Amino acid sequence: MDDVVQAQTGTPPVRGAEIAVDGLAKHYGSLKAVDEFAINIRSGEFLALLGPSGSGKSTILMMLAGFEVPTAGRILIDGVDCTRLPPQKRNIGMVFQHYSLFPHMTVADNVAFPLKMRGVGRTERRRRAAEALKVVRLDGYGARMPSQLSGGQRQRVALARAIVYEPRLLLMDEPLSALDKNLREEMQLEIKRLHHELGITVVFVTHDQGEALTMADRVAILRGGKLQQLSPARELYERPANLFAAGFIGEMN
Numbered sequence: 001m002d003d004v005v006q007a008q009t010g011t012p013p014v015r016g017a018e019i020a021v022d023g024l025a026k027h028y029g030s031l032k033a034v035d036e037f038a039i040n041i042r043s044g045e046f047l048a049l050l051g052p053s054g055s056g057k058s059t060i061l062m063m064l065a066g067f068e069v070p071t072a073g074r075i076l077i078d079g080v081d082c083t084r085l086p087p088q089k090r091n092i093g094m095v096f097q098h099y100s101l102f103p104h105m106t107v108a109d110n111v112a113f114p115l116k117m118r119g120v121g122r123t124e125r126r127r128r129a130a131e132a133l134k135v136v137r138l139d140g141y142g143a144r145m146p147s148q149l150s151g152g153q154r155q156r157v158a159l160a161r162a163i164v165y166e167p168r169l170l171l172m173d174e175p176l177s178a179l180d181k182n183l184r185e186e187m188q189l190e191i192k193r194l195h196h197e198l199g200i201t202v203v204f205v206t207h208d209q210g211e212a213l214t215m216a217d218r219v220a221i222l223r224g225g226k227l228q229q230l231s232p233a234r235e236l237y238e239r240p241a242n243l244f245a246a247g248f249i250g251e252m253n
């Protein structure tokens, strides 16, 4: 029934996770890498975490993914307290700055790897890896080795691997900063298309103001582990919350 409605309206299924983060902190000795960070992320929202190097962006993402345990605070995903759950129990896909593909595995095996980790059988793995490669427009590339692909294609393989088990939340840590300008713009469109098609929630880390403004529904500006401003992308120009936000956004021009 739902499928029929979707086919008629062309709208994606509502699949995105809802995130509630409260009082989140990560301290390394006396350094407060993340300090009292709180945010509610809506289902299907595209949120950019924007800030200079060292502002705590990656640390927040690693805590959302479960690779770092917070010093304090709580992370609820769809109302479930995930603060101390391991990554594989969170239904999250993740893409890093460097493609981190396994060089000795074919593209298809790279994409299917998360399924293997979850005990999915070989035939099913093959089918779903081929599906995911289709979604990122790399149909027919499964038998190649990563070294035979361009930078943009490798990053698309990393995307396919992140969505292969149909996560409801996609976390991306500066996924495009290693690419040249043309590829980066192409991949920005590709990621927006995927977000629209899959209806999943996206948290996208970047230090590039232009990238955050063109891609995100809302932008969270960070400095020294603290949230400076959280606004719809276009309001960042019109109503910067403080001098830091105004200066940081102003650097674009």
Ligand code: ADP
Residues within 6 Å of the ligand: 028, 031, 033, 051, 052, 053, 054, 055, 056, 057, 058, 059, 060
């Ligand atoms: P960003 O991704 O915004 O560049 P990070 O989240 O990587 O920032 O880092 C935030 C701060 O925490 C930085 O000062 C960094 O040096 C520090 N930091 C990150 N990870 C560790 C760690 N494992 N041990 C000690 N300090 C860390």
Ligand code: MG
Residues within 6 Å of the ligand: 057, 058, 059
């Ligand atoms: Mg980082």
